[in-house]
Amino acid sequence: MPEPIGFSKPLGGQIPETRHAISVSLPTWDDVVAFADKDPRVMCTLKGGYPRFVLHRDLLAVSKLCLESSTNRDLGLPVDAPVGARSGINCLVFPSIAYATDCQEYIIPRSVAATANQQQQQVIVRRIDFAIEWATNKIPGADEGPMWETIDLYAVFYPMEHHDLARRFWRITGTGISSRLAEDVLKGMTKFGATRVETFDRYNRELSGWSPHRIIQRRILSLQQKGVSMPPQPLGDSSRIGQIVYLYPTGMAAIYSLTKMLRSWRGTNAVVFGFPYDSTLRVHEAFAKDHLFYGHGNTDELDQLDAHLENVKSVHNRTIQYVWCECTSNPLVRTPDLDRIRDLADKYGFLVIVDDTIGTMANTNVLNVADIIVTSLSKSFNGRADAMGGSIVLNRLQQRHHGQLRRHFSEPQNTRYTDSSLLYHRDAQQIEHNSRNYLSRMSRMNRNAARLVDMLTPLAGPDRALKCIYYPRDDPHYRGRMRQQTLGDGFVPGYGGLFTLVFASVGLARAFFDALDVCKGSSLGAEMTLAQPYVQTVFPRKKEWAAQYGLDEAIVRCSMGVEDVDVLKRVFGLAMEAAEKAFTGSPCANARH
Structure with missing residues (x-):
């Protein structure tokens, strides 16, 4: 049986083995904890790392x-x-x-x-x-x-x-x-x-013709518009595409730039609805005009938001600036009720911003709910874990704000954040090249994740080592956003390549993770399968705070690659055997530690 593409790498090795890899191998649970503690044993071995966290x-x-x-x-x-x-x-x-x-x-x-x-x-x-x-x-x-x-x-x-x-x-x-x-x-x-x-003024490289930047912008717009009737505007109009799709050095740079530009947008404050990627929340805490956080993103919190909106309108005759949400969230793969959020936006006049990185523009369609769509191109769009990028798309389907947003983006204080050449041209070349097979790659990721979840689901339960699996297949709000299949490309939209395993204890999660023979590091959406103890990596000092929003410290996030699915099933099966052996063989294994 052939080894999977993403076979486990030695501690500190780059994932993939290239100068510009955006992940690094942390093959054991203890390595992950030591990395969070900046233990010299681990730090001295690192040949790279996620670029925002480890300086190249x-x-x-x-x-x-x-x-x-x-x-x-x-x-x-x-x-x-x-x-x-x-x-x-x-x-x-x-x-x-x-x-x-x-x-x-x-x-x-x-x-x-x-x-x-x-x-x-x-x-x-x-x-x-x-x-x-x-x-x-x-x-x-x-x-x-x-x-x-x-x-x-x-x-x-x-x-x-x-x-x-x-x-x-x-x-x-x-x-x-x-x-x-x-x-x-x-x-x-x-x-x-x-x-x-x-x-001096900012040096501005003029983008002309069909540069890699323009090809990426056109590809993003084309993918998001698949099967959707849009206001007339030819995709071949290079200059206009640059006024709708904006490119950035990273996904977080896109989020940061958008947050800065919307500080002067009308309204009292911003709302982050549903638990977002950690850095997204930190950007809003540090740079938004003001923000409210609804970390569960459920019906009760939608009712609270509705009451807040009505109060702001009746007392101050104002509204909020925008609601920021994800389709779907990382790592719990939850999607809020975007239809209701859109209804509230139409009633109260605020913007809806959706980050579709996890759901992906291949699998989901948020054009009928979002005024602005933000995507980390570093993940599944690039698909090779070897380049960083991000995008902002102004949705022409939502005509109420589109013209105002384009004018707002062109105001002098905002044009500093709308220069797509901020995405370095060699990174753009790499992302353009890697995204050519985006749909075929996503098809494999969708299929592999679904097959692995099917295999693991019978092994999960309240009295098992594996308590449950977070996967968007059973989420009606995600299913409501799934893109309709279109003729011609053969792509069948699915549930994405990400799922998260919740174990009964940290000890059992450790046993599973240490035995799992795939690449282990940060990032997701790559062609190689990547596993990560999410809370241990992202919230090592805020575990109790994260737990109140459902992020148990005994979770392992799994991002499926394009490896042979039978090999993946064998690898995950062996890791589950290790977890179940620890569950039945040690009275201490089920204790939280």
């Missing part, structure tokens, strides 16, 4: 270059300061002035090390100009020789004591430069220099 070695090298290339004045040091003074300064590098100054503005008020004026001098943004050699081939109609391009990056310099704040901004917002951009800077850089930020 090329990013660190570019940061070092920015420090070395800058004068003392650039760094906020006295002109005659000794070289050793630089050891107390660090920097992070961003692809745009907007993201860099936002990082600066995030650090300054949260630091208590000095007064605001002193901090303003210490936290400094500088433009760093890099000249990169792209090619040495002869270009038709031109002399043979290298092609050069100037890349303008923006470094935020800060005292070392502010590093945790800077890294928090980087981690939450996903707005830093990509590893491919860093790689190109290191390989092709011939000169560099710092410039005061007051003297």
Whole structure:
């Protein structure tokens, strides 16, 4: 029997084995716990990691270059300061002035090390100009020789004591430069220099013709519109597509940018409905105008939201800005009643924003409920776990707000966040290439997940090692969003590649996870199966808080890949045997620890 594509990797190995992998192998439960604790035993082995959480070695090298290339004045040091003074300064590098100054503005008020004026001098943004050699081939109609391009990056310099704040901004917002951009800077850089930020505007690469960016934008729009009657607008109109679909360096950068742009949208506050991806909630906590959180996303909380909306309208004659929700959630794969949310939006005049990353644009259709659709392209759309990206789509089907949103996005304070070239062109090339077989890959993922859930369901119960399985097949709200099959492409919409196993105890979850012979690391939607003890990874310090919203610490999230399903069934079967053996063989196995 052949081994699965996603066979278990050694501790610290990249998943996949490529320079730009976005996951890293943590093959045992103890490795995951040690990673959360930053245990040197694990940290010293890591060859990579999810880019928002583990700084890529090329990013660190570019940061070092920015420090070395800058004068003392650039760094906020006295002109005659000794070289050793630089050891107390660090920097992070961003692809745009907007993201860099936002990082600066995030650090300054949260630091208590000095007064605001002193901090303003210490936290400094500088433009760093890099000249990169792209090619040495002869270009038709031109002399043979290298092609050069100037890349303008923006470094935020800060005292070392502010590093945790800077890294928090980087981690939450996903707005830093990509590893491919860093790689190109290191390989092709011939000169560099710092410039005061007051003297320049954002360097804006003009997207022309059918660039990889435009192809991705068109592909997203085409997939979301499959089988849906839309207002007239030819998909072949390249310029107009760029005013409907916006691309970003990561999915979180898309979420962050949208949150920033909607701060000035009319209304009192934002609502996050249903338990979202952790960083989504953190973005709203830190950057939304104000927000309300309904973490269960059930009927009772919809009733509470309805009452709140009526109160805001009757007392203040206002409404909220928007409701943010997911189709479906991560990792509990729950979908709220989007039809009722749409009805409330039509009644009270707020926006509906839906993140369809987990449900996927292949399987679900949210055009009849969402004003704005947000997607992490890093997941199933890219499908190879080797590139990061995100998108925002303004839904033309919801005509009530569409024109106003397009005008709002084009206002000067917002155009800083709508430049699709923020998705670095080599990342765009990789995502465009990988997404060509998106539907066939999703078909395999859908099928593999369904077959594994069918196999595991008889093994689950209140008196078993496996208590239950979260999978959207039995969720009527998800089924109501499933896309209708269309003729021509042969794709049959399904329930996605994600399911979550809930064990009777942490000890049993550990036994299962340690015996499971697949790739084990962060991310999802990749062609290789990935397993992750979600709460241990995402909420290691907030387990009790997460538990009140149904996130038990004894859960294992499973993202199915495209491996041979019979091999996957054997691998999962052996892991379940290990969990059941621990359940029946040890009186301590069922205790919570």
